[in-house]
Amino acid sequence: MRITAAVLEQIDTQTVPHRITLEQIELDDPRDDEVLVRVISCGVCGTDRGCLHGVEPYPTPGVLGHEAAGVVEAVGRNVTRVHNGDRVMIGFPFCGRCYRCLRGEQRYCEKNRDLTFSGYRLDGSGGMRRRNGEELAGRFFQQSSWATHTVALEQQLARVPDSIELEMAGPYGCSISTGAGTVLNELRPEPGTSLAVFGAGNVGLAAVMAARLTSVEHIIVIDKVPERLALARELGATHTFHASSDTVEEIKELTRHRLDYAIEATNGANLVADAVAALGMRGTCAVVGGSSPSAKVTLKHADLLGHGKRLIGVMGGGGQTPAFLESLMALQGQGRFPLEKLVRFYDFADVNRAIDDSDAGITIKPILRMPA
Ligand SMILES: [Zn+2]
Ligand SMILES: [Zn+2]
Structure with missing residues (x-):
C-alpha cells in the first residue's frame, strides 16, 4: 500500500542537517506473524x-521511529492476540x-x-521501498514508524x-519503559534507601516518576538545565543538583555516603564515573543512556572493589515486554504516572523541528502526530 514516511536520506551532520523528508513510499502487506x-x-x-546523527549505526536511505501508537488495520493469518480496530502501541x-x-x-x-x-527482518527482507523500487531500511526496531502506517511483529x-x-x-x-523499568524491574529500591538519577531527559524523568511509586526515601536528580530540575521536583524528586564538578561530593554529603542506587540516563553515558563515585558501600549503578557502540567508560578500580559497588547495564528497563508496558499505561490512567507532563506534540510535517527541539533540550518528549 502507499503510505507517507519520513525518509532519512543520509546521516544528519552539522554540515548536512535536515536530511529527513516526507515521501510517499510503498509498504508491503503483513506476513503471517505480523x-x-x-x-x-x-x-x-x-x-x-x-x-540520525551517526552516533549509533543505521543504514540509509531508511525510516526511523520506534515509539508508535496506533490502530490495527490488518493481521497476518497466524495472529491471535490482536484484531482489527484494536488500540495498540509497538514495543x-x-x-x-x-x-x-x-x-x-x-x-x-x-x-x-x-x-x-539492521533495518531489516532477521531473514534480510525489508518491507518499505520507494516508488522507483529502491529498497529502504524500513524495519527499525521492526517498526520504522515515522510513517502513517507500519508493519510490526504481533509479539x-x-x-x-x-x-x-x-x-x-x-x-x-x-524511553519511558527504559527509565521506569530500571527502577521497578531491576533496582527495586527498599524503604529508606536513596536513588540518584543522572540526566533529566525522558528516560531519567520516567525513572523519577517510577521511583515516586516506591518507598525510596531520597530521589536525587542531576542535570544541567534548570527547567528540567524544576520539572523533576514537580514529578517527585526530593533533591536536585545542577551538574558540576561538585556534584559527587554534594550527593555524598546529602546521603551521608550511603547512596544506594544510581541511574546514568544521559544521552552519551557521560556521567557513569560520577554516578559510580557517588554511590555508597554496596551501591548499584545502572547504565541506561544510549551511546556509541565504541564509547568507553573509565572508572577508579577502588570505586568498585573498595566499596563492593555494582555496575550493571539495563536495556529497555528489563522486564517482560507487553505485560509491563500495559501495567505502566494503566498507572497513567489512574493519574499515578503523569507522562503527559513530559510531552509536546508536533505535526508529522514538523519532524525536523521536533528533532531539533529534542537535541536542544527544549522539549523532553516530542511526539509526532500523524495526519488523519
Ligand atoms: Zn530472542
Ligand atoms: Zn528509543
Whole structure:
C-alpha cells in the first residue's frame, strides 16, 4: 500500500542537517506473524537521534521511529492476540525463540541488535521501498514508524487501555519503559534507601516518576538545565543538583555516603564515573543512556572493589515486554504516572523541528502526530 514516511536520506551532520523528508513510499502487506498498524503518533527518542546523527549505526536511505501508537488495520493469518480496530502501541522487538526469550527476558533477546538496528527482518527482507523500487531500511526496531502506517511483529504489540489517550502511548515502548523499568524491574529500591538519577531527559524523568511509586526515601536528580530540575521536583524528586564538578561530593554529603542506587540516563553515558563515585558501600549503578557502540567508560578500580559497588547495564528497563508496558499505561490512567507532563506534540510535517527541539533540550518528549 502507499503510505507517507519520513525518509532519512543520509546521516544528519552539522554540515548536512535536515536530511529527513516526507515521501510517499510503498509498504508491503503483513506476513503471517505480523500486523499492519495505522500509526496515530510516534515519539522521538534519543536512539532515533543517535542514529540520525551517526552516533549509533543505521543504514540509509531508511525510516526511523520506534515509539508508535496506533490502530490495527490488518493481521497476518497466524495472529491471535490482536484484531482489527484494536488500540495498540509497538514495543521492543524480540525473536521469541532464543535462550533469553525462552527465559522470559525478551528485552535481552539474543537477536536484539539485528532486530533493532539492521533495518531489516532477521531473514534480510525489508518491507518499505520507494516508488522507483529502491529498497529502504524500513524495519527499525521492526517498526520504522515515522510513517502513517507500519508493519510490526504481533509479539511486540501491547494493548493501550481506554483510560489513556492513544496518542500518548507510543513512548512507553522505549524511553519511558527504559527509565521506569530500571527502577521497578531491576533496582527495586527498599524503604529508606536513596536513588540518584543522572540526566533529566525522558528516560531519567520516567525513572523519577517510577521511583515516586516506591518507598525510596531520597530521589536525587542531576542535570544541567534548570527547567528540567524544576520539572523533576514537580514529578517527585526530593533533591536536585545542577551538574558540576561538585556534584559527587554534594550527593555524598546529602546521603551521608550511603547512596544506594544510581541511574546514568544521559544521552552519551557521560556521567557513569560520577554516578559510580557517588554511590555508597554496596551501591548499584545502572547504565541506561544510549551511546556509541565504541564509547568507553573509565572508572577508579577502588570505586568498585573498595566499596563492593555494582555496575550493571539495563536495556529497555528489563522486564517482560507487553505485560509491563500495559501495567505502566494503566498507572497513567489512574493519574499515578503523569507522562503527559513530559510531552509536546508536533505535526508529522514538523519532524525536523521536533528533532531539533529534542537535541536542544527544549522539549523532553516530542511526539509526532500523524495526519488523519
Ligand atoms: Zn530472542
Ligand atoms: Zn528509543
